[in-house]
Amino acid sequence: MVLMTKDVFASLRRAVCAVVGVVVLQNVLVYMAMLSFFCEDRVKAEVSPSLQSSSPLLWWDELRGTLATIGAWAADGIAYLSGCLTSEATNPLIEMFRYEYPTPFAQVWVPVTNNGLELSCQVAKRHQEGGANKEKNMTVVIVPGMFNSSSFSLIVSLASLVYYQWRANVIVVDLRGHGETGRRFPNVPFSLTVLEGLDLLKVADFAKSTFGDEAGSICLLGVSLGGTSVLSSAVQGKDCSALIAACATVSAPMDLDSLLVRMSQGSLNIWFMFYSWVLICYCHCRNIGWHSRNFHSFVNQVVKPYYAKEFEQVLKTSDDPSKLSPMWRLKDLQVPLLAVHSRDDPVATLEEPQHLQRQAKLHNKDHLVHIKLCETGGHAGNLPSISGDIHRFFTACSHLPRNCC
Incomplete structure (x- = not known):
């Protein structure tokens, strides 16, 4: 009986950790998306007659580009990861990010x-x-x-x-x-x-x-x-x-x-x-x-x-x-x-x-x-x-x- 109780609590603990992990991941990705979208000057663009003189990017520019990419494509990944960790039939995140x-x-x-x-x-x-x-x-x-x-x-x-x-x-x-x-x-x-x-x-x-x-x-x-x-x-x-x-x-x-x-x-x-x-x-x-x-x-x-x-x-x-x-x-x-x-x-x-x-x-x-x-x-x-x-x-x-x- 004691062993059964421990197994039940262990399963519940894993399920709770999985759900919490998904929610934390969701919030992190949404935060990064907001950071990359609202802190960048996306209107600044030009039709360039020549691209030869463009200087290489610094590491924080590369990071910003990756965050913008993750922000654009992350919603699909959130739905999949949450489906892996919990039941797709009952997971509200699946419905939230179903397109x-x-x-x-x-x-x-x-x-x-x-x-x-x-x-x-x-x-x-x-x-x-x-x-x-x-x-x-x-x-x-x-x-x-x-x-x-x-x-x-x-x-x-x-x-x-x-x-x-x-x-x-x-x-x-x-x-x-x-x-x-x-x-x-x-x-x-x-x-x-x-x-x-x-x-x-x-x-x-x-x-x-x-x-x-x-x-x-x-x-x-x-x-x-x-x-x-x-x-x-x-x-x-x-x-x-x-x-x-x-x-x-x-x-x-x-x-x-x-x-x-x-x-x-x-x-x-x-x-x-x-x-x-x-x-x-x-x-x-x-x-x-x-x-x-x-x-x-x-x-x-x-x-x-x-x-x-x-x-x-x-x-x-x-x-x-x-x-x-x-x-x-x-x-x-x-x-x-x-x-x-x-x-x-x-x-x-x-x-x-x-x-x-x-x-x-x-x-x-x-x-x-x-x-x-x-x-x-x-x-x-x-x-x-x-x-x-x-x-x-x-x-x-x-x-x-x-x-x-």
């Missing part, structure tokens, strides 16, 4: 290959309003980043903002190996943006055929590695310019090969390493299509063997036959591109827009490539504050004649 799309959104499966592969998309259509001063419709395709899906809080918030404030049609895409697409097709991995660019053009074609005249101008908006996939669409030449009016990327790694090396070597800045590890484990446990917690081995053992023929074909058209990044095919860019970066980004460092700028000059694409450099914001942590700039860019490009390049 669902509003009523106008509905899940649609869009076919992208001849062998049956379909992408899960959250779609919301706006009916064009009448009147003499009616604005031209716009369709925005939102592409989440690596280890993320359409159900992540920041993506849901962005999609809602585009639908209600921009008054645009919205399509949020789960890429290969991500979200609902990864769950339905678990054996089809992410292709490191090589085939995702073509997939997004299929989604744009779906929007054009489904929405008809109400599709308006179709624009692509990618976050993090989703931005690299958008760039992969943008360098498809006339195939892209026939469908897409403009593209925008936020915190996108432009030199993907360099990023993969840094990830495999663990050389991302020290403030971001722990958060990255937690995020990777979180996505692995949620089973969103990633087959290994070790991303380096996942790429070498799964991705590259699976897409060997496709990679070989793409590398033949690249400026550098050893590079996978779509940046090395910038000569085929025919649509306006806005690339937004933050100086304190702990993942996509300042070298990324510098590489893009050099390639744009090399191929005489300066008139198409626009780089917006923000002083603060971390890795897409300032996405809400710069959404207005992206909207203005898309609106301006929507009035340009197509194939003006």
